[in-house]
Amino acid sequence: MDRWLHPALFYFIGALLLPFFRGKARKAFLLLVPVLSIIDVALMVEGVYGSYHFLNADLVFGRVDKLSLVFAWVFTIMAFLGALYGLHVEEDGHHMAGSFYIGSSLGAIFAGDYLTLFIFWEVMAFSSVFLVWYRREQRSIDAGFRYLLMHVFGGLLFFTGMMLYFFKTGNMVFDQILPANAGLAEYLILAGFALNAAVIPLHAWLPDAYPEATVEGAVLMCAFTTKTAVYVLARGFSGFEVLAILGTAMTVYGVFYAVIENDMRRVLAYHIISQVGYMVAGVGIGTEMAVNGACAHAFAHILYKALLFMGAGAVLYMTGTAKLSKLGGLYKYMPLTMIFYIVGAVSISGFPLFSGFVSKSMIVASAHEEGRLWLMTFMNLAGVGTFLSVGLKVTYFAFFGKESKIQPKEPPGNMLWAMGLTSALCFIIGVYPKALYVLLPFPVEYHPYTLSHVSEYAQILSFTGLVFFLLVGKLAPEDKMNLDMDYAYRKGTRIFMWFDEKVISVVDAFWGELYRRVGLALLFKNARISNGFDRKVIDGVVDGSAVAVRGVGSLVRKLQTGRIQAYIGLSLLMFFLILWLLIKGM
Amino acid sequence: MIVKWIDALRNNLKTLVRVLIVYLVAVVVFDAALPRHGHYLIDKIPVYWTLFGAVGCFILIKVAKGIAHLFLAKDEDFYG
Secondary structure, eight states, X not given: OOSOOOTHHHHHHHHHHGGGOOHHHXXXXXXXXXXXXXXXXXXXXXXEEEEEEETTEEEEEEEESXXXXXXXXXXXXHHHHXXXXXXXXXXXXXXHHHHHHXXXXXXXXXXXXXXXHHHHHHHHHXXXXXXXXXXXXXXXXXXXXXXXXXHHHHHHHHHHHXXXXXHHHSOOBOOOOXXXXXXXXXXXXXXXXXXXXXXXXXXXXXXXXXXXXXXXXXXXXXXXXXXHHHHHHHXXXXXXXXXXXXXXXXXXXXXXXXXXXXXXXXXXXXXXXXXXXXXXHHHHHOSHHHHHHHHHHHHHHHHHHHHHHHXXXXXXXXXXXXXXXXXXXXGGTOHHHHHHHHHHHHXXXXXXXXXXXXXXXXXXXXXXXXXXXXXXXXXXXXXXXXXXXIIIIHIIIIISSSOOSOOOOOOOHHHHHXXXXXXXXXXXXXXXXXXXXXXXXXXXXXXXXXXXXXXXXXXXXXXXXXXXXXXXXXXXXXXXXXXXXXXXXXXXXXXXXXXXXXXXXXXXXXXXXXIIIIIHHHHHHHHHHHHHHIIIIIHHHHHHHHHHHHHHHHHHHHHOOOOHHHHHHHHHHHHHHHHHHHHHTO | OHHHHHHHHHHTHHHHHHHHHHHHHHHXXXXXXXXXXXXXXXXXXXXXXXXXXXXXXXXXXXXXXXXIIIIIEEOTTTTO
16 A cells, blocks of 8 residues: 555544444444554555644654554554443443544554644543543542643643754654753653653552543553553653663552552552553663563553453443452352453463463563563562452452352443453463564564473462462452552642632732722822823824724634634634644545 | 352362462472573572562562551542
8 A cells, every 4th residue: 555544534533423323333333443444554554654844843644664553553453442342332422532532542653753743642631531521420520630630741741842852953853862862851751751651750640540430431541541652652762771760660669559459440550550660661671672572561461451441340330339348259240251351360460371471571581681680570579469469359359259249240242242352362462472573663582482481470470379368368458548649739739729728818818908908099199190191191192003903902802702612613623624634644 | 150160169179279289389390390591690599489479479468558557548538
């Protein structure tokens, strides 16, 4: 195919057309969009497409190479699985938000310059937040606003860095940055990316918002935001030592919270931080094998983490709660959901024959090969925690353990099919890793299935299991929430509000009173004097210009109607402009 | 079907535990018998990852639960 079609177009146009479909046609249409985009990605040929010269910068909408393609593959596959899982959702708006979110993620990974990347980056944040808000509970609405605020902050870091970078280099090209050349501009961009990758200490938005999202929305969110961030880090910042260290810290930090959390989906959300930590560390180590590992792990992780969120979501959907302290004994009522969840759990824990084993081990092995034994040790400790929290704790307390009074049914068929298909993919990648390895950006000379390697994982996992069953009483879930970095801004804003109420408004009131008593009296006196001057001298001069100003004013007033539909219309116009630019680049 | 299997396992917990113990011993013996090669000390110690898994899991549970009880865990309506 010599013409290039941006896969984001399917999602943008699909979102706009969705309201015209009803019933079975609507379901077919929801599945057709991702299928078309998968075919589009399959037919793609490497190259640079859709470039424009705009505002002294070259915009590139389509940089197609191995690195962007591996992410495009998994994003479009995930979009299909997510659509299947959410097929029963009635609200068009929910699907549209999801489509814009997926489309803009694809836009971000194919962007070849900072400006294009930034636009899609922001659309991602503003569309995904609706997946939280559609839960329609006060907690979700609040969490959504915090999510948005943090992402706007991250976007500002990115934007400031981008502007500084433009002044420094005179271009907007987004490419590998050498650690030695990095200054303030590059580190600001890095911080903006790091926030989306939930790098500590900029991570708290993730476990705050994802567990409050809709059942179907969380499945999408866990796939796209952090992994787009991993892509941009791999593209621009591989070999940055700070990422190797923070990434490894993330792996342990995430499982630490996953061990103590009570809400199933919050356990999984914290665990995303841990998993993305492996990828960030891989990017930071920066060798070909490590970056390959980061990409492979992103690919495998999107599938099994989505699978886990699907399982936890199915439990929430059918029982109304995801709190482990209220669940138990579900294997009797949701055996299929349990099996699919366990497939996700063994995949993420790195059991041989499942996908995590062939991807995670690549990063750990690259740390080992580089002699970074501390990094390797902490990553393997996080591996222990992964199996302990996601594999054993959640499975035991939700599906086995003490029986609760809840007796749910299996979730709807489309949810089961989505989980079944995702499980199959996790298994296929595990037994046939070559299918994944050929997609990676660098040639792969890594063999996961060696005797010593299998033995290493068998020992770690088996003895983690042993200690879990010896200490299971200590892990009983509790009806508690755990403090995290969001404390700073959640309590911090309260201190600010208190300060505003008690100090600023008191001073303001005092100042107002002072002004009323003293200032106004002086002002009136002053006014009487200047009034005379004004009437006699100024009027003559000003009259002419006043007429001119009034003329301009009425023109501006016509533009600025203050009507919401006019603003929406204007936004749509902007949207179509971007769409047109994309289509023109085909 | 699946439910029946699981119930059968639950009713025969003693046998299950015995099988698992045999499995654990097999895992350890298997690693001890493997030829050692590698540059670093951890590659040369037999059954290193057995100890790592067991001790790591123990420490994680103790430290995480300990810190949670110390100051991290709050009531669910902590933020109102």
